[in-house]
Amino acid sequence: MNKGMRTRKDIVGQALATATNVGLENVTLGNLAADLNISKSGLFAHFKSKEALQLAVLEEAIERFVELVVRPALLAPRGEPRLRALFDRWMGWMEADRDAGNGGNGARCIFMALSQEYDDRPGDVRDAVVTSQRDWRDAIARAAKISIEERHFRKGVDVDQVAFEFVGIGMTYQQTRKLLGDPKAKQRALVALDAVIERSRAPKKKRVVKMRK
């Protein structure tokens, strides 16, 4: 059970790279096999169906996302810094040019594409996409909750609301950068995130001084 697992990893890796560029539904077994210089049927034998391949690709994407975005961000100090780290890493993920030769504005975020591809296409893939997005939002909300505990954020801040807006900023960032090609996208995203954080911040003692002035 060694060689098989190895090629399987290769297949999933290549499939993920392709899916990142053209969408998961547009990855075809023929092209995939050609990219890897193996036969279509040999490739197919590793998965009993195309859907199984798609699920494997999604799983791999999640694994990498956790590895490259979530886990490193957890090394940042609890609270606001960690929340910012999550966002920074996420932007890095979206910018990452995982297919260096395409000359474009970097890869799409595969999860964002999947959200659209499967938002009303029932099936196991959709369910997995839903779960992944819930998990992602939970991770953000958890960081926000810790921000409250650390007194960075006001008590009573709606952490799910923070996650909601956090995700929105990332989405518009991606469209602004990738589709519209606006170089100011990143700066705008950071400004927007600052605003969300500022609004959630715990009141400073300084404010009392200000009021007396």
Place this chain on the structure above:
Amino acid sequence: MNKGMRTRKDIVGQALATATNVGLENVTLGNLAADLNISKSGLFAHFKSKEALQLAVLEEAIERFVELVVRPALLAPRGEPRLRALFDRWMGWMEADRDAGNGGNGARCIFMALSQEYDDRPGDVRDAVVTSQRDWRDAIARAAKISIEERHFRKGVDVDQVAFEFVGIGMTYQQTRKLLGDPKAKQRALVALDAVIERSRAPKKKRVVKMRK
């Protein structure tokens, strides 16, 4: 030149409805013809290529968007109310269940899907998508600019930043509602929009009173 134009409209209309549900790239001539009870070749004769059909669909979508979202919103009073009207109408557009029988959470916003489908698929369709998104953001930014003129917003507010965040809220709203099925999506969207507006607002005289307190 009458009958032809009529069926052409029917085709584009049906294609738009289907594209709204499954994505533009997944609309096939065969299914489309079957839906309309006409022959595939008869349908094809109206457009010289599939891409031409896709462009016609996009054009129709833009037309309807202007008709149902932009134009009615322009009837709202200049400034902040108009900006809010744009958002309300946009949310209505996204909620609209244009295929009433699907039992889902309403249609996707076709433009959001197109942004993902074509963000790195060069061609005339992509160019048209880019233009439509730029126009949409311009419309938002214009409403924000008028908000400054009307003294609803502070002088110096970055209206493109407002459009950037506005769009992001709509995107996360759609995902939250459609993919995640969260009933609180709308409320969250309105809270987020309020925050963007509040941050842009012109200082009130009241604040002086507050400071003296």
Place this chain on the structure above:
DNA sequence: GGGATAATAGCACGACCGTTCGTTTTTGCA
């Protein structure tokens, strides 16, 4: 090192894709 087993290849299938073409039906004006 040989032999059971796993991995890969080759080939064919039915279905559907966009597109073409020649024919038939329908339309709408003279």
Place this chain on the structure above:
DNA sequence: TGCAAAAACGAACGGTCGTGCTATTATCCC
């Protein structure tokens, strides 16, 4: 009403899709 033009049709094309088979090749444990 008649007839040219427009519109719709039916069949077929070369391709590609995902998916089954069977046969061959490579792997790996004893």
